[in-house]
Amino acid sequence: MNINVKPKSESRAQPEQKLSVVDCDIHPATKSASELFPFMAKRWQEHAVTYGSHVRQGLSEGLAHPRMTPDVARLDAWPEDGSTPGSDPEFMRKQHLDANGVELGILIPLGRSGSHQRNLDYGAALCSAVNDWQISKFCDFDKRFRASITVTQEDAPTAVAEINKRAKERRFVQVLLPPRSQEPLGRRRYWPIYEAAVANKLPIGLHLGGMGGHPSTGSGMPSYYIEEHTSMVQTMQALIASMVIEGVFEKFPELQIVLIEGGFTWEPALRWRLDKHWKRFKSEVPHLKRAPSEYVIEHFRFTTQPIDEPEDPRDMRHIVDWIGVERLMFSTDYPHWDYDDPRYALNHLGLSEAEKRKIFSGNAKGFYGLQ
């Protein structure tokens, strides 16, 4: 798929990437469904072949809003053998980890996720397989990779069991949940998952996406990809509101959340809105002992990609100040098309060198307890 040009350029005359980077959002991929089979019982291998994916949308495997580039990816991220971007750890290591000075890269597996499956047992088998596969194919291959525990969030006891099973493996750095779940993630049916995360000292990563069975807007499905892509931001907003308003953080004061690939410039306005209207709705939610914005500030962090690009770059500096540098953690979203390159992505934020170091690596190392 890479465009064939003659001659193939060996090196890029680009500025040296001096800062070391902790990339909080890298997407690994399988070359095919069968790549997971070594990690699945025979019964589930057969199920995968015979019945396959069964999800809450009209297309069993594809995206109902097709993306604008093949496999949602950068055009130059296709490995030599033509398999999908992200499926070749050697290629990923060279093109991304080495070239971009990535000290640590956190894997966020999306495809073949078990968390969307309506058949919960199949979903659990897939989640377990994907968790094993991350370690085997990526983390064992290069010690810069870290992994995320995928779980069937709709089946809390099974999810808890998976978390407890995986927590001992230190290369798992978080529990990964999809924002678009069957019910808003603040609801009590999901609380056992938070309990398990806290007990195992793991944060929760919420990477945009999911197929919870609800349309992308409160008025149904949008027609175009630009709408669908942007609607993920509103999803994140609803997620914060749900977790805060349901009192998740009263119950689990140690729980830490990172919102991945949702951007962050919208966060201050949401905080202000929550506080404003909490005044009038206080009697409906007496379990909230503090202003909602306090919970948001204490419990939610954001990865930086896709970084916004206002016409006036000084607007970004204001947003960064209003959110707080400590709450931002750099991410690239490699190998997706809207990838943020560490050489350029944060240059318009007006950051000092110390702030850059925090966002590029310091904050994530602290948040995830990484060495």
Next chain:
Amino acid sequence: MSRSTATVTASARHAQGTSIYGVEAIDCDVHVAVPSMNALVPYLDDYWRESVTTRGLERHSLNITGQPANAPVFARPDWRPAEGAPGTDLGALSKHLDAFGTKFAVANCMYGAQVLHHEDMAAALCGAVNEWIAREWLDREPRLRASIVLPIQNPKNCVEEIERRAGDKRFVQVLVPVMGEMTLGRRYYWPIYEACERHGLAVGIHAGSSYRYAPTSVGWTSYLFEDYVAQSAAFENQLLSFVAEGVFAKFPALKVVLMESGFAWLPPFLWRANKTWRGVRAETPWVKRSPGEIVREHVRITLQPVDEPPNREQLERTIEQIGSDSVLLFSTDFPHWHFDGLAALPEGLSPALVKKILLENPVETYSRLRDESAPKEIRQ
């Protein structure tokens, strides 16, 4: 938290035509509420009048979910009438207009007829509501203007209702809830926008949902507080629908007004829409300008609620970041409770911006306000 105001009395201010701000003020969102279906019965035809009786329809409050009349946000204590639900009393509304010295106020009636599934029942009831608004509100309070409540279930019925009301210039816009059956930019709704553009009616989108789906993409929220906060996200979705579907390309004179949506979310929303558009433009090639440019030209937002940040500088920055001083429209959102006393306007806005918000922007947005007395033929 009340501002100091001039010592001129309310009635004297009214006579002068200036508001408490020293400038004429147009309040772009006040609410009137249907006290019960019995109020609408005189405006129904024989079939529907009898249906009310035989089916006991008058026992249905048709209150929209998520907007309980007694919840504090929907009922400021000193704006409640002595009797009846908030928003049902003309005297209370007139007093409110006196207190601010308002020149005109646009009345919005959120009524559950827009939520029913039966298209024709919805059309009959919406028709009755609009007639009731004209007879019992607009005829009695000359400062009032109104939105045409649309039976949004069927665009054809909407167009018929628009044609029925268009001759009455006191109707300045149409009214739909922000969450309905489809994203509002879709071609299904275009006959409505065609009629609105032709008649110079703004398209008014108000907070509220018909709950055909969960109010958020993450599912059914538990609390009214959550639902209320979620309205802003719904407005973001709808805005992008209007832009992406090319509604403004097709109807270049159309104005859309977002009501009770908040506005602090607007700048980051536009940044993101602009950024994405640059890369995916080819999917909707009729979008020839950035979403930000399109929104600044065609979309207006009422002032309440001001989701104000902890400090004034943040609010000033946020308003600046909108990138246009033509977007905000003054509103009090009577009788909803977003501020105390007369403190509708945030502090520290420049006089020029205040005048835009209070007067110039509403006049520019509602073309029918400008020519309220001119015959239709020479209105242009």
Next chain:
Amino acid sequence: MGRHVVAAVGEIAEGERKLVTLEGREIGVFNVKGEFYALLNKCPHSGAELCRGMVIGLAQSDEPGEYRLTRPGEFLRCPWHGWEFDIRTGQSWFDPKRVRTRAYKATIEPGSELMKGPYVAETFPVQVEENYVVVDV
């Protein structure tokens, strides 16, 4: 700054391109309908290798629901964020005034008058009667 031979005219077919490095800069040379254009291989947005993007036409429309693919083969879509650039001018489509990529003048020159460049450094038969593509850097 100088003029460099980058390819024989016949080497880059219509719709094709060649990436070369001239004086430390990577440049893509494109054949657009028989004419040659050279662009810096760096997207002005975020530094992507622009010249590895897809060569496309320009989708245009006068009305929602109407789609016209115009100017086929004249645009380059950045391989990362999908910005569309006019190959001839380097201008981005969405904001031609403010965003453009660096375009270099590319002309077809007869063989005998040229400076020796990287192309010639490779062992490649040079024929004086052939036309060469020369890039001004």
